[in-house]
Amino acid sequence: MRLLICIFAVALGACSRPAETQPAPEATVAPAAASAPVTPNESAALTLEQVARLVRPHSPVFGPANAPVTVVEVLDPACEACRAFAPVIEQLLFTYPEDVRVVVRYADFHPASLQALRLLVAARSQGKVHELLSALFERQEEWAAHTGPDPARAWKIAGDAGIDVRKAQQDALAASVDHILQAEADDLVALKVDRTPTFFVNGKPLPTFGPQELVDLVAGEVQASKSKK
Numbered sequence: 001m002r003l004l005i006c007i008f009a010v011a012l013g014a015c016s017r018p019a020e021t022q023p024a025p026e027a028t029v030a031p032a033a034a035s036a037p038v039t040p041n042e043s044a045a046l047t048l049e050q051v052a053r054l055v056r057p058h059s060p061v062f063g064p065a066n067a068p069v070t071v072v073e074v075l076d077p078a079c080e081a082c083r084a085f086a087p088v089i090e091q092l093l094f095t096y097p098e099d100v101r102v103v104v105r106y107a108d109f110h111p112a113s114l115q116a117l118r119l120l121v122a123a124r125s126q127g128k129v130h131e132l133l134s135a136l137f138e139r140q141e142e143w144a145a146h147t148g149p150d151p152a153r154a155w156k157i158a159g160d161a162g163i164d165v166r167k168a169q170q171d172a173l174a175a176s177v178d179h180i181l182q183a184e185a186d187d188l189v190a191l192k193v194d195r196t197p198t199f200f201v202n203g204k205p206l207p208t209f210g211p212q213e214l215v216d217l218v219a220g221e222v223q224a225s226k227s228k229k
Contacts, residue, residue, distance in 0.1 A: 063101035068225035112149035
């Protein structure tokens with residue numbers, strides 16, 4: 001596993017929520033300094049209400065439903081850091097095929113994101129979220145480039161990934177998709193997520209942002225689950 005992490009010789013930075021959509025800070029919480037390292041939800045224990053928001057019935061799940069270790073990833077398909085973490089997630093699923101499941105939550109932090117998120121939600125009924133997300137990450141520069149995003153091109157990528165585009169276009173306009181995306185946004189505010197990717201492992205926030213830190217936390221939870229048997 002550490003061999004894989006060597007790929008990440010350069011520290012990864014998370015993508016932040018646009019300033020205009022940042023929720024107002026609570027009066028009792030001082031804003032973080034601009035120079036602070038990127039450490040989403042650093043060591044902050046979740047409340048029971050927050051834990052209940054981590055997984056929703058509409059959330060895509062990769063891996064066995066009854067896996068003892070649940071990794072919740074809040075991602076934005078247009079986020080470069082999320083794309084960089086994708087191989088780490090795949091390696092975790094490969095390394096622990098019976099012990100780890102990954103639950104995906106969506107964030108809309110980039111100009112090109114919303115249309116792609118509608119497409120991902122629509123793709124769930126076709127059972128192809130994993131394939132589509134992989135394709136969107138692999139070809140991210142084609143549709144979500146900072147210099148000239150072209151979110152409509154995500155539909156072409158979806159077709160190449162095996163999605164029934166006509167059906168997905170119809171499904172993406174359904175009121176249920178609006179409700180899901182609103183629920184995602186509400187949960188992110190409640191969970192105080194303002195960067196992507198953000199990870200929670202068995203309800204525990206990642207103490208320090210980084211691929212090796214994620215791998216280590218997952219490995220520890222897997223070992224703990226085996227020791228209980």
